[in-house]
Amino acid sequence: MTETPPLVALHGVSKDFAGVKALTEVDFECRRGSIHAILGENGAGKSTLIKIMSGVLEPSTGQVLVNGQPVAFGNPAEAQAAGIVCIFQELSLIPDLTVAENISIDAPPRRFGLIDARAQRARAVELLARIRCADVDPDMMVRDLSLSRRQMVEIAKAIGKNPSVLILDEATSALTARDVETVYDLLADLKAQGVACLFISHRMQEVEKLCDTLSVFRNGQHIETFAKGARSDGEIVRLMIGRDVEAQFPPKPAAQGRRAPVLSVENLRWERRLKGVTLDLAPGEIVGLGGLDGQGQRELLLALFGVLRGVEGRMVLSGAPYAPGSPAAAKTGATRVALVPEDRKTEGLMLELPIADNLLAAGLKQVSRGPVIDAGLAGRAVAAGIEALRIKIGRPEDAVGTLSGGNQQKVVIAKWLMIAPDVILLNDPTRGIDVGTKQEIYRLMRSLAEEGRAILFYSSDYAELIGCCDRVAVMYDGRVAAELSGAALTEEAILSAALNIHAEPA
Template identity: 60%
Template sequence: MKHVSKSYGGIAALSEVDFVAYPGEIHAILGENGAGKSTLIKIAAGVTDPSEGELYVEGKRVDFRNPTEAMAAGVVCVFQELSLLPDMTVADNLSIVSPPMRAGLIDARAQRERARELLAMIGCDDIHPLELVRNLPLSRRQMVEIAKALAKRPKLLILDEATSALTAADVERVYAIIRKLRSEGVGILYVSHRMHEITALADCATVFRNGRKIETFGIGERSMDAIVQMMIGRELTHHYPEKPAADLSAPVALSVRNLSWAEQLRDISLDVRKGEIVGLGGLDGQGQRSLLFALFGVLKGVSGTVEVLGKQQRLSSPRAALRAGLPLALIPEDRKTEGLMLPMNIRDNISLASLSRFQKGLRFDRSAEHAAVEQMIRSLKIKVSDLAAAVSTLSGGNQQKVVLAKWLMTGPGIILLNDPTRGIDVGTKQEIYKLLRDLADSGVAILYYSTDYAELIGCCDRVLVMYGGRIARELFGRDLNERNIIETALNVNGKEQAA
């Protein structure tokens, strides 16, 4: 890559990046959330095109218009979000791009044989080629995804958190595959937050921060402390409201014990007191979102107990969460798909979650609804000229305020926040920080997930750092700093619990 940049709506995801990967080399890509890692590999894999700059494969200039063109050039990516089709067989998935043909039809026998060979190559002979993907556990699906990538005979293989869902035995299999590919001259880009994997596998590493390449170095040339400092590289730049002294006498609003779900949440226990903002930290994808969804009754098959003000609750649905002793509210991550009805007008979006509040027998009190909506608009300083306009006409920051207004109208005693300031301007962020502290000061309990570590430090009284679906460490007081969050998120000390 030469001078590669990528911007989204005026925000630079990558800036003037020069990057080289060599055959027969395992090159680790390091950086915290938002550093530019995902944008880098998406450009390399043809998923997105650069705003500026040039790409070369084996010395030849390329302009990938899609992943198919990248794969034809030998660049294959295994993304963290699996691409398998769950209602098709393993064999179908492994040959979906170029199935073996005979007399103009798919040769089912040859397809099964190809699947057996690929599965044997990755040490997964126990997976039957005719098994539906949906019936496989997540770790087995991840291995099928890797086999699918190997079927394309890559010259450059990109692995994005390829071991995050694997069992210990499968991790060792993947290590062996990667080392074999390296010996055969395949170049490998390895994106991982597991630092012990980087030191065990990689030949070199490149650190990214805020969309820029910071440094490329050989493994062993930089200490772990130096690498973490490269990844952080900044001071707190936002102004946050002052935090009050911890009130340990405040009643516990939300108590969770031994909560587990699928392979994503493992024996979670935590307490959040009234008036407290508790953060959820760690790198993305460690179970933070699943925990919030579980508490709001979105997920099925959750085990463990949840108490609200000391009374056990069965939060089997969002409706049940809203009717708990202290009502729960979830501010979702994606306002456009999970938080708003974009074609609907602003007023109806704000009142949508609390319509029952304005129902008086068979009559709906429209004037009371209007008054409550107007109050929310004033309180949150939502910039709106016409309440009848579609909410899609508002800026991103004002759309986010509408989502907040919608749930605050329900009068929640516990608020679950899922990265609420992502993609909004600094001024709006400051307003939201103040709003959260004001809500906490009024006695609301807040559980707050953010991919911005500085935000967690500035806003939260305590931070629970998650790793592998578990709470790995609790940070507060002087220990609540970016270095401790990053070191725990990366499992620098290698204390990951066994699955």
């Protein structure tokens, strides 16, 4: 009996970018009715692999086959016509269009040659119900949706193309816990229908729960493919990074008495999102922000960085009243404040501009003499930033969008370190990056704290909060519900405070 060919196969595929090998002689395949994890550090070649499969890139050498037949996709539309649909980490939605318009933007239903708005809306309602998001209003502007809801609309848009191969690139990294469970159920349904799902995630618990097959990539090479359960977590990580894993989190300093705060907020309020936040942040400490998504953490960071208008309450920075009217004011005061934002693609970087320009964007004053940028100072600053964060690049003149996700995040962090901030606000900075880069960021955070910087760190990962932070303020409904430190800083305690309940003693 002849074996059915894989839905998609790559034979000897390589991809070069200006002399840099992104993929080297890769053989890979995915089959019907499988949820197949693609694992590897940022820069391992995962993004290049899926871009070749989905028609965004053409291989330098090698061959792509669909159902056993060679193909040469010239663009994503040709790949979608062959049944290959990719949900990329950077969303493709247009903020100033409605949910319904975005879902059908590639091929809107027409009547008498015009877009049929009623049919377009009905299609959106049907697809949103299919992915269990019937609560999303199809007439709502995408710009008014939360990041998690926007991601779900992106998934509905992809499902509407009836894929036989669905590729998800960190598609759950921006989702709330409820939406993650919804995606789990959806993928199980697609698997039962014979769809091949390729799943890129740095969350091993997701991989273990969802995937039946795992493939590891490292330095542009396909290292190994195996069935779920065939390798331990430690073995998988060693395959990914090519070395034994160090301790995940750097050691914390010995507990000290509370120092005078560099930043204090008291009864901070904004619209219906912040309802009386009181919090202190001292030099040399890492304070975590915990809680379920959407409890005011993002708004608190934006308020501290001067983004929001109409903030009420009292803020004190280095002993003086603090009311930044803009991010420019926050970053240029006597005590400088920096924010690493939630979404590096849309809020942290200018993807089409060179790496060097992105690194200098926040600190042009530091490399200028009067109104003119000093080329020598700028070049040395860029080189120092790249070296300090070990950013893997081809040339500083390359577009920052060509870098892997982890290296893009390093650029965002390095950009803000250019201003030598005294207070550093971090909004989920390790979302969607690999274990090796996460460890580098953890060590950097602790090093910056040891230098006397004050760090306020929001993370959706409770293990990060426990491992990185000296204390954690857990937010619930726009307030700090609990502050935890020492032996009281446990996952159970964080979750109990996040749900506004009292943990029962063990």
